[in-house]
Amino acid sequence: RYTMRLKLLTWDVKDTLLCVRRSVGEQYYAEARSRGIQVRPESLNKSFLMAYKMQNKNFPNYGLTKGLSSKQWWVDTVKQTFHLCGVNEDKILTPMAEKLYDDFCSAKNWEVFSDVREALSHCDALGIRLAVISNFDQRLERILAHCSLRHHFEFVLTSEGAGVAKPDVSIFQKALAMAKVEPGYAAHIGDDYLNDYKAARAAGMESYLVKRTGQLDSLQEEVPEEHILYSLEQVSNILNIELKKKKKKQS
The missing domain is CATH 3.40.50.1000 (HAD superfamily/HAD-like)
Structure with missing residues (x-):
């Protein structure tokens, strides 16, 4: 036709x-655990959905019109996810969020x-x-x-x-x-x-x-x-x- x-x-x-190989909660859980932070994957999944929705509402399309970079947008989203789970140590959260941002480019996190x-x-x-x-x-x-x-x-x-x-x-x-x-x-x-x-x-x-x-x-x-x-x-x-x-x- x-x-x-x-x-x-x-x-x-x-x-x-493509689809993600593991849920966001599972990815965040594995990285947090390697840094001595214990948060359940199910809790992280729920918190991520809330944080993502909030961030998208306040700063649509990665906050481009508000002067944010997409990396900063994602780092803030990851940190807010953990904040909602009661984890607030920024000295740990910032490098962890940046690592998760970089890791998301890897083929190991995606399935064709x-x-x-x-x-x-x-x-x-x-x-x-x-x-x-x-x-x-x-x-x-x-x-x-x-x-x-x-x-x-x-x-x-x-x-x-x-x-x-x-x-x-x-x-x-x-x-x-x-x-x-x-x-x-x-x-x-x-x-x-x-x-x-x-x-x-x-x-x-x-x-x-x-x-x-x-x-x-x-x-x-x-x-x-x-x-x-x-x-x-x-x-x-x-x-x-x-x-x-x-x-x-x-x-």
Whole structure:
């Protein structure tokens, strides 16, 4: 269908291409324990959700408009997570938060979904240009490189780099301008109904919703079945059909 005219395919990253290997609570627990701090992973998970929500509300998109760096934003979030668990020793918390920030770039903290590499390779074989649009900070380039995925993408546009976050359509418009592609020749794939599926369509692009669990919430039930990807193998199948057509024309 649209694939014949598709020139640019943009991707969300977290929970679309990659997922964290361990929960935030487990990662924070392991680092804290190595420094003699005992806090339960379950408590850290709950506190992190509260701290993250608070920080995002007070300083949206890593506090760029408030003069914060994304690193400082995350260090403050980590420290607040521990504060909520009753740990307040800044002499320990600051270096620990900085270590956790750096460690998050490592491939050991991320898992590439099993259906990703084949899907991206099919796109490459067809000559479809690929890029990333993600609500993430500057570390995403390194994370994708460490996970051996960066080479698939022409560019990686983060909300920190763009200065605006999904679901604002301007981040999609910026990506289209960078690629010099009209929205009617572009599509976006992501796991979030509002940030990915709806926002890309508002920018005039095609979009597809990744739902590996197979469970839809009430909002996602509005998405036509043909726009839902229960596995990225579905992308591969669509592109594979077009690849065969292309080879047939060339022969």
